[in-house]
Amino acid sequence: MLKYTIKRVLTFIPMLIAISLIAFIISINAPGDPVERLSKAAGNEGSAEQQSGASKKIKQELRKKLGLDLPIFYVSISDLASSDTLYKIQDKYHKANLEKLTHQSGNWQAVADYYNQLLKLQKKSEYVNAKQIVELNPNLSLNTVNEAINQFGFEIGSLLETAEKEIVALKFDKMNTLVANNNFLAHLGTPLSIVKSAREKMFSNATRWKNYIPNLQWYGGKNQYHLWLFGNGKNRHGLIRGDFGISYIDGQPIQDKIWKAVWISFGLSIISIFLAYLISIPIGIYSAYKKDSKVDRGMSLVLFILYSMPSFFVGTLLLLQFANPDNLSWFPVSGIQDPTLFDPNWSLWMKLKHRMPYLILPIITYTYSSFAFLSRIMRIGMIDVVSQDYIRTARAKGLGEGKVILKHALRNSLLPIITVFAAIFPMAIGGSIIIEVIFSIPGMGVEAYNGILNYDYPMIITVFTLAGFLTMVGYLVADILYAVVDPRISYK
DSSP: OHHHHHHHHHHHHHHHHHHHHHHHHHHHTSSSOHHHHHHHHHOOOSOHHHHHHHHHHHHHHHHHHHTTTSOSSSEEEEETTSOTTGGGOOOHHHHHHHHHHHHHHSOHHHHHHHHHHHHHHHHHHHTOOHHHHHHHOTTSOHHHHHHHHHHHHHHHHHHHTOOOHHHHHHHHHHHHHHHHHOGGGGGGHHHHHHHHHHHHHHHHTOOGGGGGSEEEEEOTTOSHHHHHHHOOSSSOOOGGGTOOOBOTTTOOBHHHHHHHHHHHHHHHHHHHHHHHHHHHHHHHHHHHHTTTSHHHHHHHHHHHHHHHSOHHHHHHHHHHHHBOTTSOBOSOSSSSSOTTTOOTTSOHHHHHHHHHHHHHHHHHHHHHHHHHHHHHHHHHHHHHHHTSHHHHHHHHTTOOHHHIIIIIIHHHHTHHHHHHHHHHTTHHHHOOHHHHHHTTOOSHHHHHHHHHHTTOHHHHHHHHHHHHHHHHHHHHHHHHHHHHHOTTOOOO
16 A cells, blocks of 8 residues: 555646646746736836836846746747747737738748837837927927827837838828927937838848748756746746735735635535535445335435535525524624734634634535535435345344444445545545535635636635645545455556
8 A cells, every 4th residue: 555655646746747837838828917917016116207117127027037037848849930039028918919910921031120220219209309499499289299209109009010011101291291290209200110121121131041941949957947947046936936926906925815715615525514414325325225115215205405515505595594683693704803802822722612613604505515426426325225136135144234344334435525625635635616605714715706806816826736736645545445345446
């Protein structure tokens, strides 16, 4: 058994790598820009110019912290025309446009020159001061000047995101018209012609054949996946050390938010699983022993009713009945403790005593459907076992019915519900979104719910990763329990 356990634990390594790869792929392909979301969460103060400068600085720091200034993986397979440094471009729309232009021309150097000249033109247009122009020429209207400047800047922004030749030609015509009709934009005519010339050179020197030649790039350990998995030894610790990234909601580390929630959901789930098995095994045994009797049919009816009742319905009924001042106000309405009375320095017994009234209704809601389901599985397993030849042999030898059931039949009938345990166990980490929201329990279910509502992909990916890991643990525990309850099962 020890040898088998060690072998199974070792197989965790490739499985964990596979889980981490899937989680990483999901994270980098998640909609939206994490830098934009996190920079908004950070907020800025001061004038518009100061805010703009602060925003750029924040974005640069966030990109570096998140590793977005690094290549995605250890290696990349592209074509000879593509750039191996395109990941350094911050704006994803600019990046997509550059990829299209590179594919159209096959000449990355010319594309890069066109892009740089366009950025220079954009920077020069941003320095045009409408107020100074109006002061020097009172005949001009401030609104007219601002409109021309903004229109010119809009056309540049469109060129940075557009690769269609017809649209680009139209944008250049509009910009030339603006320069010709507005003397205060005349100094932009020369850099505009340089941009246009750089674009023409891009296609006149096209090498599209490079698009069809594969190119392999090796980046070593300086890549996003390596940083995400192992960290950098400074501000990032990596997934293997419990660093799941930064929340998009408030910019706080996921690990600071998640572990308290994990233990709350895990504790409630383990208690409910224990109670479910504790109740379901005797009920399943008794129901199988009294097969087809009135007691069996009555218990089956009750269990089917319980299993068919949705948890949100039962949880709401329990609150209305037992946590309602108009009915029976026996239990608190929500939460797991009273923040005005709870003392973190209390002993474990005092903490449990204080929290118990808050946990009774959630545990009941967690447990009722599980034990109803497990009881039916236990009944079916027991009925199958008691029909076996060795059970008839035990009875023929004169053994008492209790000894036959508890000693010979019970262990083998446990195999189906052990199999179910392997599937139930991963759910313990994720909690129940519905139950935790109804009872306002600050567990993983609530965190996952808030993550989904707010598109907090790091939190969602964290739940996915932990659930994948616990799935492997659950199946390992199930395999070990198989051998414990059934001596015929051995692992070599």
